[in-house]
Amino acid sequence: PQAIFRKDYVAPGYWVDTVEMGFDLDLDATHVATRLTMRRNPDSAEKDLVLFGAELKTLQLRLNGVNLKKSAYTIDGETMRIPNAPDEVVLEIETLIKPSKNTSLSGLYASNGNFITQCEAEGFRKITWFPDRPDVMAKYTVVLRADKKKFPVLLGNGNLIEQGDLGDGRHFAKWEDPFKKPSYLFALVAGSLVCQEEKYKLGSGREVLLQVWVEKGNLDKTQHAMDSLKNSIRWDEERFGLELDLDRFMIVATSDFNMGAMENKGLNIFNTKYVLANPSIATDIDYAGIESVVGHEYFHNWTGNRVTCRDWFQLSLKEGLTVFRDQEFSADLVGTSTGRAVKRIEDVRVLRQVQFSEDAGPMAHPVRPDSFVEINNFYTVTIYEKGSEVVRMYYTLLGHDGFRKGMDLYFARHDGQAVECDDFRAAMSDANGRDLTQFERWYSQAGTPRVDVQTHYDAAAQTYEITLSQRCPATPGQPEKLPFHIPVAMGLLNSAGQDMPLHCEGYEAQAGVNSLVLELSAASQTFRFTQVIEQPVASLLRNFSAPVVLNISYSDEELGLLLAHDSDPFNRWEAGQRLATRRLVRLTKAVQAGEPLALDSMFIEALRATLNNDTLDPAFRELVLTLPSEAMIAEEFEVVDPQAIHTARQFARAQISQHLRADLLSAYEQHLTPGKFSPDAVSMAKRSLKNLALSYLLEWVDESTFELAKTQFYDAENMTDRLAALAGISNFRGQPQQQKEAAKALQHFYKEFKKEALVIDKWFMLQATAHTTDVAKVRELMTHKAFTLGNPNRARSLTFNFCNANPAQFHVADGSGYALWAELVIALNKINPQVAARLARSLDRWKKYPLHLQEKMHAALEKVAAAKKLSKDVAEVVTKALA
Ligand code: B3K
Ligand code: ZN
Numbered sequence: 114p115q116a117i118f119r120k121d122y123v124a125p126g127y128w129v130d131t132v133e134m135g136f137d138l139d140l141d142a143t144h145v146a147t148r149l150t151m152r153r154n155p156d157s158a159e160k161d162l163v164l165f166g167a168e169l170k171t172l173q174l175r176l177n178g179v180n181l182k183k184s185a186y187t188i189d190g191e192t193m194r195i196p197n198a199p200d201e202v203v204l205e206i207e208t209l210i211k212p213s214k215n216t217s218l219s220g221l222y223a224s225n226g227n228f229i230t231q232c233e234a235e236g237f238r239k240i241t242w243f244p245d246r247p248d249v250m251a252k253y254t255v256v257l258r259a260d261k262k263k264f265p266v267l268l269g270n271g272n273l274i275e276q277g278d279l280g281d282g283r284h285f286a287k288w289e290d291p292f293k294k295p296s297y298l299f300a301l302v303a304g305s306l307v308c309q310e311e312k313y314k315l316g317s318g319r320e321v322l323l324q325v326w327v328e329k330g331n332l333d334k335t336q337h338a339m340d341s342l343k344n345s346i347r348w349d350e351e352r353f354g355l356e357l358d359l360d361r362f363m364i365v366a367t368s369d370f371n372m373g374a375m376e377n378k379g380l381n382i383f384n385t386k387y388v389l390a391n392p393s394i395a396t397d398i399d400y401a402g403i404e405s406v407v408g409h410e411y412f413h414n415w416t417g418n419r420v421t422c423r424d425w426f427q428l429s430l431k432e433g434l435t436v437f438r439d440q441e442f443s444a445d446l447v448g449t450s451t452g453r454a455v456k457r458i459e460d461v462r463v464l465r466q467v468q469f470s471e472d473a474g475p476m477a478h479p480v481r482p483d484s485f486v487e488i489n490n491f492y493t494v495t496i497y498e499k500g501s502e503v504v505r506m507y508y509t510l511l512g513h514d515g516f517r518k519g520m521d522l523y524f525a526r527h528d529g530q531a532v533e534c535d536d537f538r539a540a541m542s543d544a545n546g547r548d549l550t551q552f553e554r555w556y557s558q559a560g561t562p563r564v565d566v567q568t569h570y571d572a573a574a575q576t577y578e579i580t581l582s583q584r585c586p587a588t589p590g591q592p593e594k595l596p597f598h599i600p601v602a603m604g605l606l607n608s609a610g611q612d613m614p615l616h617c618e619g620y621e622a623q624a625g626v627n628s629l630v631l632e633l634s635a636a637s638q639t640f641r642f643t644q645v646i647e648q649p650v651a652s653l654l655r656n657f658s659a660p661v662v663l664n665i666s667y668s669d670e671e672l673g674l675l676l677a678h679d680s681d682p683f684n685r686w687e688a689g690q691r692l693a694t695r696r697l698v699r700l701t702k703a704v705q706a707g708e709p710l711a712l713d714s715m716f717i718e719a720l721r722a723t724l725n726n727d728t729l730d731p732a733f734r735e736l737v738l739t740l741p742s743e744a745m746i747a748e749e750f751e752v753v754d755p756q757a758i759h760t761a762r763q764f765a766r767a768q769i770s771q772h773l774r775a776d777l778l779s780a781y782e783q784h785l786t787p788g789k790f791s792p793d794a795v796s797m798a799k800r801s802l803k804n805l806a807l808s809y810l811l812e813w814v815d816e817s818t819f820e821l822a823k824t825q826f827y828d829a830e831n832m833t834d835r836l837a838a839l840a841g842i843s844n845f846r847g848q849p850q851q852q853k854e855a856a857k858a859l860q861h862f863y864k865e866f867k868k869e870a871l872v873i874d875k876w877f878m879l880q881a882t883a884h885t886t887d888v889a890k891v892r893e894l895m896t897h898k899a900f901t902l903g904n905p906n907r908a909r910s911l912t913f914n915f916c917n918a919n920p921a922q923f924h925v926a927d928g929s930g931y932a933l934w935a936e937l938v939i940a941l942n943k944i945n946p947q948v949a950a951r952l953a954r955s956l957d958r959w960k961k962y963p964l965h966l967q968e969k970m971h972a973a974l975e976k977v978a979a980a981k982k983l984s985k986d987v988a989e990v991v992t993k994a995l996a
Pocket of ligand 1: 233234372374375376409410413432492
């Protein structure tokens with residue numbers, strides 16, 4: 114497949130001023146009439162009128178009222194070129210499309226008999242011929258016509274300006290979007306849907322209509338999404354002074370969706386997973402996910418829609434910024450400083466586990482990529498999560514007010530435009546009078562920088578020196594890297610664990626401020642502190658101030674001090690993780706060498722002290738008590754041994770269970786949340802610690818805790834408690850009697866929730882990730898009547914979770930996991946290339962495994978690469994893996 118390069122960008126030959134569309138909606142054959150008014154772009158090197166189309170039946174093409182002759186244009190792949198067109202053009206196009214046959218879920222497709230669209234990144238070209246690129250922004254007017262009984266609801270972008278009957282059982286709705294937008298933000302929805310709606314008063318006093326549309330039977334699950342939307346609207350006004358610019362804002366939920374949600378102008382379309390919630394079907398994690406995704410899509414209205422991307426290489430301009438905004442939204446909603454830290458830790462965990470891994474593999478790419486084959490493969494954790502870290506670094510460097518000034522300037526300069534990442538950086542720089550030239554490397558260089566730390570204390574001179582040296586590993590196409598501009602937030606702890614006053618040469622000392630942001634911009638730099646009256650312990654990279662790996666050698670005692678006392682909660686947690694990782698690596702090596710396993714009391718006692726520390730937020734304690742995941746431990750090794758890691762981690766969990774038995778039991782009892790379920794931060798924190806305690810208790814086989822879990826499962830009044838208990842029960846290594854009970858509980862759960870698709874997804878997920886679920890069991894579950902590869906949520910629940918989140922079973926020595934993976938990727942490739950390409954990524958890191966596994970992974974990759982009719986999506990992923 115052919116790659117596209119950022120350096121080849123050419124402005125469009127023609128602009129589009131207005132788009133008028135008429136849809137005759139029919140599931141099997143939808144007729145689309147489009148009228149474009151276009152004018153030549155005198156500043157472009159492109160002289161032809163260029164349009165894109167895919168999988169279209171073209172019925173009519175008229176240019177300025179005259180039918181276009183076959184000889185008047187050329188078509189090559191998805192590209193149509195019309196040479197010698199006049200400067201002013203009215204183009205009339207008629208196309209025929211088949212929504213019911215569209216299983217790719219891109220373009221116009223059917224979901225449970227309703228019409229749904231997904232146009233980002235390049236789905237609009239599956240509806241009509243169009244200059245389908247984000248820098249072509251136009252005003253849209255759309256008329257939808259359909260059978261009134263089957264499709265009573267007709268929704269489009271912007272405002273509803275007319276509706277009525279057409280006779281013969283059909284009706285229409287006319288929608289006008291007052292703002293110009295790129296085609297990827299186009300949307301329509303038609304079908305049988307119901308909505309929760311509310312009038313809402315903006316800060317300015319203007320009243321807007323908010324709607325959450327769902328399929329019948331789901332109206333009892335929309336309140337949380339509605340609340341999240343209102344919170345989002347208020348937050349963007351308060352924090353960034355950004356107001357909703359439409360009179361109406363709609364959210365539609367569909368169960369067939371390739372990703373989480375989509376920010377179409379005024380008509381956001383969501384995966385049901387990020388809309389539907391009530392206590393009996395949704396967990397606390399689901400509630401939090403809904404809040405952040407509703408926020409994310411809403412915030413795109415300014416960062417993405419009003420100011421959009423010049424080309425898809427700039428994707429992180431909108432995604433990194435909008436993730437940063439949704440992270441801040443969730444953190445601000447909790448409000449407390451430990452609440453903020455909990456959110457930060459959760460976000461960093463994902464970044465490290467998934468993005469650092471991506472950055473170390475064959476798909477590593479800069480936040481602003483230089484090339485791609487299929488843009489849909491670049492909606493990655495690098496673009497999103499690392500992109501957000503890059504935005505957060507401006508925030509750390511410029512401060513709260515400086516960042517806001519930069520945002521204000523960005524909108525003042527670029528509202529209504531399609532711009533580049535460099536424009537955002539320029540706004541931040543100009544608004545603050547700061548030179549951010551070197552900062553550009555965060556956009557252009559891939560890979561996770563390593564920062565090595567050396568310290569030296571001179572007791573006689575009372576000086577303390579910290580030398581920071583940076584390096585960044587090679588990534589595909591980028592053998593050498595230049596130094597990054599890295600903000601390192603830090604403090605110094607005395608032997609009692611208190612922050613010491615900071616006097617750093619070159620930095621202004623501020624009374625009462627015991628945290629400082631050092632700026633590392635050279636390959637190596639020494640920072641010198643004076644008036645340091647005792648040997649300090651350095652707390653570096655506070656709040657994870659940069660997306661780097663910090664190599665610093667701490668003793669266990671120093672880590673213990675940081676864990677117990679650091680004023681920065683992130684680094685407190687981090688110290689605990691360092692203590693744990695050190696031990697888990699040692700245990701893994703012992704498993705491999707067949708040596709006896711042991712866990713030392715220093716570590717156990719540090720965990721006990723944290724668990725029992727009532728002054729700490731339970732959610733924070735839960736994070737400290739959670740051991741690094743098997744994937745995180747794997748990153749510590751040159752060659753990964755998944756089974757040894759699993760055995761080591763399970764051993765540590767059992768030891769914690771045994772030694773902290775009484776403490777865990779009392780934590781369990783102290784954090785019950787009787788009464789009405791509420792998804793507020795305090796109750797959620799209690800549930801998370803209580804359920805962590807339960808899962809630990811179940812690691813040490815005894816009957817009473819099994820009974821405790823069973824009671825929690827059958828008596829639970831909310832899904833959080835029910836699912837946690839079921840997970841514990843089904844991973845319990847007990848007697849045959851208890852295994853029977855576990856099977857019964859799973860069966861009971863299925864029966865009770867078989868009508869709730871999102872809960873059945875959890876049922877599959879739970880089994881996919883159970884320790885005892887092997888390849889054969891997955892194959893058996895794939896034959897279950899509720900399983901299908903055709904629905905992305907369902908496909909992900911079982912197969913993605915097994916391949917990505919059950920490493921000890923997936924990487925079984927006979928290679929049967931990889932054979933299953935290859936079959937699945939090939940089967941999905943025929944149905945839905947985007948979903949297939951996601952699963953294809955599961956073997957990205959194949960070179961990190963022992964040779965006998967590498968051979969089998971290589972064979973599986975070759976098998977996929979050789980499959981017939983391989984999509985660009987999958988081809989790009991496996992080609993890069995094999996390179
Ligand atoms: N912008 C969409 C993602 C579109 C993915 C296209 N393959 C959702 C979001 O980031 O908000
Ligand atoms: Zn987004």
